[in-house]
Amino acid sequence: MPLQYPLSAIVPSQADDRDDMTLALVLTTISPEVGGVLVRGEKGTAKSTTVRALASVLPPIEVVAGDRFSSRPGETSPDGDWPLDAETETRPVRLVELPVGATEDRVLGSLHLSKVLADGVAEYEPGLLARAHRGLLYVDEVNLLHDHLVDLLLDAAAMGRSTVERDGVSVDHAARFVLVGTMNPEEGELRPQLLDRFGLTVEIAAPRDPRLRAEVVRRRLAFDADPETFVEAYADAERTLTDRIAAARKLLPEVELTDAVLTKVAEVCAAFEVDGMRADIVTTRTAVAHAAWNGRTTVTRADIRHAALLALPHRRRRNPFDAPGLDEELLDAVLGDEEPEPEPPLPPEPEDEGDGDSEGPGFETGAERPPQPTDGSAERPTRPANEDQGFETGAEGPPQPTSVVAAADPYKVRRFEVTGTGAGESGKRSRALTSNGRRAGIDPTGQGGLHLVETIRAAAPHQLARGRTQGRLRFEHSDLRTARREGREANLVLFCVDASGSMAARKRMEQVKTAILSLLLDAYQRRDKVGLVTFRGDGADVALPPTHSVDIAARRLAELPAGGRTPLAEGLLTAAEVLRVEAVRDPRRRPLLIVITDGRATHGADAVARSRQAGQWIAEHRTTAVVVDCEQGPMRMGLAGSLARAMQATHLPIADVSASALTTLANAA
Structure with a gap:
């Protein structure tokens, strides 16, 4: 077994030796009832190395010899009722790693197929939860794990037991473990409900001090060159950590909670x-x-x-x-500044009704709560750009000042879907053929889950021709039928945002940013991948390449300035190139392009014609698109509508992005 990097050799991310990740992991192993740890951090910050190193410093545990569920003497497990004098053995604490692609059977356990087929005995084969009992269960990239598996893990961690009722097997066993999850926020967030179920959470980053970074490299190179010598150099420090954890566990019940x-x-x-x-x-x-x-x-x-x-x-x-x-x-x-005082001894006489304060200074229950801080998100004072001056179609106009405007509170938006039926990753936006969902038919190609009834029905007419007179049915590969299930998929939602001077009026840009923020929130809830392209001045920028981290898109949106000319054609062509590259990287994820503009094009020669040509190119590639029309006021030119027709896209006034607008229209009708 390869040697693990020592926990005591990991360089703290701060010069003051404050290492929140190591502290959180140690505390939850001292008191597993804390509920586990979620570690959030950028790639290359030793998240996995630290978790794996933790197991080597934990004190060994005593288990009943031969028990598959790591039971203590006196406990009951599916393998037997163990007496207090049962034979025991000592073994290290297990670190069980749960792959992102694990199945529910692998996590919970299931019928032991080899025993069933060879001996005809229905026996339960323990899963990862049973193996992790009294140890560590580690999920790397926990934010990429399917939601139902995360729910299953967190429920088991909270209840301390796992119950399996499937495949003719009924088993209930202890599953008390320390759940540790690591994730890179850039690849997407956990749902808030799941985030709350982790006891502790830690944000880590690579050290910025060049001396600390050099020390990280120095130690890693030394470990890779001679692991045995390196580990031996930290053996005393590792034993000290083990002894300190054991002492803390022993002391835990004696800590006074006043x-x-x-x-x-x-x-x-x-x-x-x-x-x-x-x-x-x-x-x-x-x-x-x-x-x-x-x-x-x-x-x-x-x-x-x-x-x-x-x-x-x-x-x-x-x-x-x-x-x-x-x-x-x-x-x-x-x-406050005062330390809590210990509880005073009880008065000697029960009838003594002294009214002394037992809470100590600084802990009065009626103490006035300090004022809440503001969020610091005040807008920078800017001068609104005049959207009605110098922005005629094709007119260059004078340079416009840039401004940054904050969005208002997001609202619920109407659902946009990609046309047709896809076959991408499970999500909540567009129709797709998925592994779960309602049964929509039979697939004779055998790509889905087995449909037993239809397979038997396909084989039944051929039994005489295959020589069957009695006994078992005779099947051939051509009889195989699988269920075709229709559900919802996640998509790539690419925003192409006009940030030019014609959009820079404070009220309009606030409305635009609020609509985008609301659409981003909707994309987060539907598990979409998102990207952001902006255009202003003389070109377009990919403000955010397609990513699962919707919160980063929201932060880029908040920093988005507005002002300058309108290079509409450049924005559309940049968006088309992003979609082309993503189609190569992830061909199963279908795109939805949302263009947010008033339709004006004021940069370069033949700006209007080039914009229409770019829109027609998008239409030829059958990209589902929506043009959100930001034009307002009584004198409308209808340019966004013309762009939508060229793109064969849905044309939608920005006021109708809200789901409540649909209700208003229905009531009016």
Whole structure:
């Protein structure tokens, strides 16, 4: 077995030795009830290396010899009821890795096929959850895991048990493990409901200090050159970590949890307006584990602070696409400067009704909450551009000042679909043939799941010709029938946004950005891939190449300036090139092009003609497109409508992007 990189050899990402990832992992192994850790960070930040190194420093566990479910003596498992004096063995803690492409059978376990076929015995074969019992279950790129598998994992982690009722097998076994997930936010986010189920979350990044970066390279090269010597050099530090974890676990039940600490945790959670009570529970457990980790039996202000920084960032209320984070100034203001005092001893006489304060200074339940900070998203003062001056079709006009305008709150949008039926990744936008969904017919090519009834029906008329008189049916490959299921797929939604001077009026650009933000939120909910092309001045830019990270698209949108001429043709051609490249990279993902413009073209010679030619090229490639018309006012030129006809696209006024606009139109009709 290859040697693992030592945990103690990992260089902290900060010069002050503050390593939140290692701390979070250690705390959740000291107190598994914390609920696991989600690590978010850019690629190449040692996320996987740190998780794999953690298993080697955990104290070994004692299990019943021969039990497949890692039971303790005195416990019951599907393999037997083990007495307290059962024979035991000691083994290292397992690190079980769950591949992104794992099936539900592999995770839960299923019928042992070889036993059934060879011996005719229906026996349960344990899955990954059983193997991870009393150990670590690691999911790399957890944001790419199918939602139903993530739900299954988190439910098992919360309940501590796994129940299997399938294939004629009924099994219930313990599944208490530390769930660790790592992800790169650029590849897409977890759903908020799933994010909240992780006890702790950590944001990590590569160190920016050149000295720390050089030390990372130096240690990695030394490990790759001679792993045995490198590991031996850190053996003492690894043993120290193991002993400290074991001591913290032993000390954990002795940590005193006072009412003052509980009240302060509740004040912190209330100050950040977290939903539900899970945040309070996880923060309290983490603070207790942090105290035990530091060899104390009392919870201090520092323990609560560290716990809040790990347990609350992903639970605070935030607007869509806001990155998780915590205002540390607000946290320090709520915590105050005083340490919680231990509980005073009980009065000697039961009838003594003294009214002394047992909560200690700085932990009064009625303390005034500090003022909430603003989000700091105030707009920069800008001068609105005059959208009615110098922007006639084909007119160059004087240079226009640029401005940055913020979007308003997003709204629910109408659903746009790609025409036809696709066969892409499962999602929630367009019709597609998928592995799940309603049965829409029979596929004789054998590409889907087996349809037993139709397979038997296809074979039945040929039994006499195949020489069958009695006994089993005789099948041939041509009899195979599979179910053709129709569901929904995820698509590539590419936004092509006019950011020229004709759009720069504050009210119009705010309306445009709000519509795009609302469409981005819809794409996030439907599991789409998104991209952003903008055009202004004398050219077009790919502001965001197609990605699963919708929140990055929202941040790029917020920074989008407006002003200058309108190179409409360049914007359409750039969008077409992005779609062409993506069709090569991911041919199964069908595109939806959303062009947001007023239809004016003011850059270069024959601007209008070139724009129509670009639109016709998109139409010839049968790209489903929507032109969102931003033109307003009584004197409309209808240029966006002409562009939509050239593109054979849906033409939609920007006011009708909202789903509520459809309701209004229906009521009026």
